[in-house]
Amino acid sequence: MMLTFGFVWAFCLLPLPLLVWWLAPPHKERTTALRVPFFRQVTSATQSAVSQGALVLPRSRLQMLTTILCWILLVTALARPERLGDPVTIEKSTRDLILAVDISGSMDDRDMEAPDGTRKQRLQAVKDVIAGFIADREGDRISLIVFGAKAYVQTPFTEDLDSVSELLNQTQVGMAGPNTAIGDAIGLSIRTFETSEVDQRLLILLSDGADTSSMMSPVNAAEIAAQAGVTIYTIGVGDPEGSGEERLDLDALEDIATRASGSFYYADDEQGLAEIYDRIDESNPRVTDTQTFQPRDQIGFIPLSLALVIGLVVLAFLHLTRPGRRA
Template sequence: MSIAFATPWILLMLPLPLLVWWLVPPHRERTAALRIPFFRSVTAATGVRAADGARVLARSRLQVLATTLCWILIVVGLARPERLGDPITVTNAARDLILAVDISGSMDDRDMETPEGDRVQRLQAVKDVVRAFVAEREGDRIALIVFGANAYVQVPFTEDLDSVAELLEQTQTGMAGPNTAIGDAIGLAIRAFEDSEIEERLLILLSDGADTASAMSPINAAEIAADAQITIYTIGVGNPDGSGEERLDPATLEDIARRGGGAFYYATDVEGLAEIYAEIDTLNPRVTDSATYQPREPISHIPFALALLIGVLTSAYLHLARGQKAAA
């Protein structure tokens, strides 16, 4: 445990009583006196020794010691002593990251192959990979946007990574409509970043279809995002040779990523999808802003209480001692 003073300059007052004692003359006052003849004869007869007219009251060692201790304790208390706790390091988010996940009806297709050779639902494969990716993002603030025919903020910016993974797990295909609105998802991400005061902003957008429902063109949205200093990575998991809503448009996703200063990736299986997120993680390592501080607990009340206790006990002792002398 260590002690520090909030106002250490107050300790300069410690020698003040000595300076007063050295530099200020003793207090003098005039008192009434009775003059009688034959004064020396009277004092000799009564056995009383005459004292000087000017007299400085004597103080016992106990009074001097108690007064000195009380003064030191009062000055120490005025200097505001504080007990310092163990240093605490606080890590703040230094980057905001948005995951935009396509949950249109086509994400229900079971064409994503696992390393064991099993075929799983596209959205479930994304959930499994993103869960591991999110778990490694400690220090980032993450938001989750889901989109189909419309785009919605599923999770606003938070450092609670478990909540992001849990709410993504609860997401089901078709919840946002059957179509695909990539441009609206980017536009919603731009609006979400408007409230962010962090300079580094990253958007990872995953889709398995072509844009068919956006009110804003995905290319225009990407240009606006680039002007807002938002880096965009796009991931395609669909079939480029499909038709209608299920046809992946890699050219558009690649153009979005190029305009957003990121990169486009295409995944055909779960392992490839995991490698893509690992590469994105390598290209954008975790960035944190940490600060260390020591908690301070004021303890001024301790020296003040000790000074009061010493003063009360000393006064009580001197009062009792004076009473015993008077009785004797």
């Protein structure tokens, strides 16, 4: 624990009473007096000393010490004493990340190979891998966008990773329509990034089909994203040899990533998808802004309370012990 003062200049007031005692004229007060014709005889009979001028009431040593101590305590309270706690370090991430996940009808195909060799639904395989990826994003802000025929913001930017994972688990194939609107997903991501105030902005777009229903072409959307400082990583999990909605357009996904300073990856199994996320992590290390501060507790009430208690105790003591007081 460390003690500091918020207004240390207050201690300049400590010698003020001494200066007033030295420089200020004494207080004078006129009072009525009784003239005694035989005053000299009275003083002679009582052997009292006679002096000219005002009468200065004597002060005991206890009164002087109490006055000095209370003044020091009052000035100390005015200096705003503060108790410093242990340093607290806060790490704030300077990276915002959007996961754009394709949930079109083709994501229901069961052609993703699990590590045990079984076949798994494409969307379920993606969910299982992304869950671990999200869990490792401690400190990052993540937004989740799902898209099919239309694109929707499932979660805005948040550091509540559990909520992102839970909402991702609740998504089902076809919830956003059967078609694939990659360009709209990129456009919605750009608008979502408008609320971001950090420099590192990543979009990870995962799709298993070709763009068929976007209002803006994916390539144009990628160029706009690059101008907005958004890096796009595209991941293809579909069948390049398919037809229609189920055909994965590898060239388009690669073109999107290239125009937005990112990279394109293709995965046909769950293990390969997990390795892709590891490579994305390696190429984009997390950047943090570290801030350290010490909590401050105001304790000015302590010297103020001590001054009040000491003053009252001494005042009561002098009152009880003054001469001439009857029991």
